[in-house]
Amino acid sequence: MDDLPDNLLCQILSNLSTKEAALTSVLSKRWRYLFALVPDLDFDSFSSQHTDHTSFIDFVDRVLKLRGKDHVNKFSLKCGDGFEDEDVYPWISNVLRHGVSDLSLHVSSSLVYWLPSKVFASKTLVRLKIGPEDGPIVKLRNVCLPQLKTLSLDSVVFVEGEIGFAKLLSGCPVLEELSFCNLEWGYWGSCSVASKILKRLTLYCAHCDDNPKRVSFDTPNLVYFKYSDNLAQKYPKVNFDSLVEASIDIRMTNDQKSNVRYVLDDDEEREMVGNATELLMGLCSVKTLYLSYDTLETLNFCCEAMPVFNSLTHLTIENNPEVGWESLPELLKNCPNLETLVFQGLIHKATDKCGDVCLCKGLQKISSSLSHCPVKFLKILKFGEACGDDDEVEDMEMEMIKHFVEKMLNLEQLIIYYNTSIKDDLVEVLNQLQMLPEVASFKCKIQVISDSLSLLLMAPCLLYQ
Template identity: 55%
Template sequence: MDLSGYRDVISSLPEDISCHILSFLSTKEAASTSVLSRKWRYLFAFVPNLDLDDSVYLNPRNKTDISTSFMDFVDRVLALQGNFPLHKFSLKIGDGVDPVRITPWIHNVLDRGVSDLYLHLNLESEFLLPSKVYLSKTLVRLKLRFGLYPTIDVEDVHLPNLKSLYIESTHFEKHGIGLSKLLSGCPMLEDLVLDDISWCIWDFASVSVPTLRKLTFCWEERDEFPKSVLLDTPNLVYLKFTDTVAGKYPKVNFDSLVEAHIDLRLLKPILINYHQGYGENDMVGNATDFMMRICNVKTLYLSANTLQVLTYSCDAIPLFNNLTHLTIESNPKVGWQSVPGLLKNSPNLETLIFQGLIHKATNKCGDVCLCYKPREEILSCLSSSPVKFIEILKFGEISDDMEKQIKYFLETMPNLEKMILYYNTSSVGNVIAVSSRLRRLVSKVPSSKCIVQLISDNLSLSSTVSKDGLLFFKSTSPV
């Protein structure tokens, strides 16, 4: 408001700009502006984005009336907009909304050329998406989340402009065939997210999309494993993959992969009763074919589960010639047996990131840590490591074992230039105490040229130990 002249500056904006501003609000909020003045009365009807969420109507004392009110509101909004072109339609509903009302809403927005369609249908009754969804020529982004009856049944699929597909908590009526058919009808698909898709019950799971650039697959831990998984994505550059190791990988094509986040898990056959031919202590599946195909990556994240897989379910660790950034997640129940092989097979590695240093100590932990071995008996692979930067995340209170590990890195890694430790604390005194302890530690390794820095994001404070052992503090907040 221009208080000097009492002029409403916002209302004087051109209508297309006002509509653009309203497009960032939920549809209910945008509709509430209709009471401001005559000019605003129908302006929200020309907003190109509709964001409809029945939870904003919920009242536990009278759910039926609230659901009816929401459904009537959606009908009025769509009727008021008429055939006005639509860019985005987001619909989030729970049980209580009549499924019969949903299909006409979807048909309405598809007929108006919607490009972004987000459907979160948490219904307690069975509902199949109308076939028109799979035959849209205008859809560019499609996001589907389902409730108790998460079924997708596809017959004909032709989505010529779809670039992004997100499917969560569902199963396909025709199992792997249904997914393959859906993907084959998306010739321009670049970004695919499959979250909680139960392909472990399929005899054969396949993602074969030559145009795909990003793939995210997440299947949380179950007492099952996929039997056969094919991944043919020659142009994929980003992969985030969470799954149990499959029985086999007949084809894996990641020729263009640049960044990968891998969380593979082992499964012992004793947990299941429908697979034969394995000993009680054998691990089901073999991850060799999968791991060998990610060898071109430049940035790699490996969970603690994956370290186990590399130890027990992989015939050999790949040669990572292009790898420059490696992140390793530590877990007190998992050893580092596979870490030496990873470092030896990463000749161009520059940055090594540990999500914690605490791991299971074994006499097979290799030579990247001390564990049970006396220092003089170790000829460490770290002595030939090209790593220049180490980052240690989730760094808590420094212990004697942790101090020895840090000192070991400083002593044995000749190319190390900087080590950063991220300390999660709200106490300045803790930062000062740990920094002083690090200073004493660095002074014991005079041969090291590495700068050690302790950063506390909670305090926006960092301390740096210089090469001459001096201690500096500075704020990490932007000025």
Template identity: 50%
Template sequence: MDLSGSRDVISSLPDDISSHILSFLPTKEAASTSVLSKKWRYLFAFVPNLDLDDSVYLNPENETEISTSFMDFVDRVLALQGNSPLHKFSLKIGDGIDPVRIIPWINNVLERGVSDLDLHLNLESEFLLPSQVYLCKTLVWLKLRFGLYPTIDVEDVHLPKLKTLYIEATHFEEHGVGLTKLLSGCPMLEDLVLDDISWFIWDFASVSVPTLKRLRFSWQERDEFPKSVLLDTPNLVYLKFTDTVAGKYPKVNLDSLVEAHRSSLVEASIDKLPSRLWGK
């Protein structure tokens, strides 16, 4: 078999096709091609998807050294790509990563027009997302997963293109007011997942989103009741409810609901669920 001929075929591919092929490789492997030649360094700069996971580097015997190596790797990847447009950015990290290093990474991809942002930050230290996350005009898909329930503190929210929002394991500053602020800045939102957001301590929770089509909220480890839940979602077609039952539901607008799944953690209070949630 003539392997040299195969190499020539790959080298002769148009740049946009070669860059597209690189986008399917794990970022660590895709980045390694940049050392092959100036051409591959150029092609990697235009890879539209980055998937960065520090578990690829895990070695319990050299945890500090490995964490530093990963942080330096992310810096090099972002430097190689410069200001090229970015479609998807996924970052999964555990404790040991310096939070001060994380914020410039996030700001970098936001400035490059990222539309799909997935942040899984399993940090033991307090960490606040940069405010630019809530003011990004290009985000269409946003997934935020945390480790030790950090606080989401939102002041101004303007996410005009956001259609999917997934939030897991966090607190909201001002409790229900914080969630209301966040949702009010998402005029195109269609999918919402609220998973383990500690809403049982809130005075109220309000999900009022006219464009919303799918909603899932759950909390698995508490038996306290959230006090009041308002659902004003006239175009919702799918609902999954896995939680304790609220003390009251002052408004439930589910006029378009087609499919509902519910599982109460407090069976004695199941009769408090509105009929539209319980399927009656």
């Protein structure tokens, strides 16, 4: 290997962490400083071989000094309490001066209370990641990130609130991917994401007792959207013309849930305690959609009219024993081209408004709207996980699956994911479904899969009997 040129050896060392690469310095004189010339630097005080902060600081200082003016491609720094700003600032400034394109800072607010403004005025950064929980406070002066394509912020606090966020977006003219986690509405109140370039957006807002006042999205070229938040009071603009995939987790506040309970106790007619209709209307062209159980509950009480999802082909529903299926019948009815339906668990709150999608209130004797459902592929995840040792709950899940198979005319494949270590459990589930006296689709094939057993059982085609 000593016959290889330095640039090739550095390329090999770049596959290691800086800590691991430094261990090669003992091989020979040639290798003594070679690790410091690697263009990708990764410093992690949490997993460092250094026993104290001083030795870690000396190590980082030494590596950066050995590099001199060499270009830095990637710089990743992880360090927590016990370090001072005057230790960290020079490192960040050093790599920014030397043209770093990928910068990842995993630093707490106790370490860097004010993040250096130079971070947001780099002409070379292509990827910027700042976090983690209890991340640094940012006071933006001028934002100039002309090459930045990926931005990930976790628990970062903007002193100027939504004004600072708007300034940040306007200073990133080619930004394609934005991830903003643990946003606290106590600091903001409103939020507007406006970008003609943005393609992927993750907006995760911390749990709190307030509804944001206004949340707007003007992102006509967005293809992926992941959103977790309390339901906003208003969605003045929702522009998702190119959206392909969305994951939605919108929830009611405790006050809204209290109002729901009050309405249910005193009035049989359901009243809206919020309005998610504007947001849903903006999502109606999506092809793949994931809805959390909180979203399902929000739709039950905060949706005046269910939009038609003409483009939706893949729908995933997360379930919770405390949340009912009141909105599900109308949702399925308004998905005329749905091909794949996934349930993450089947156990939900039994109500008299689930329609004929399930058997909560003994509706098996009436005709089912499921017969008009276009779904071809049905997946049941987490089968048996909600029941533990409760056989009655597992029997309830099985009855619901039988109901689907007996009513869904277009069903071609049913896959049940059963995380059990007992092979006989899988066989029993398969046998029960094979013995159904009536099935809606002669095309339907059934698979029962267990990752624990690395096993897949498949039933032959079910025929009318």
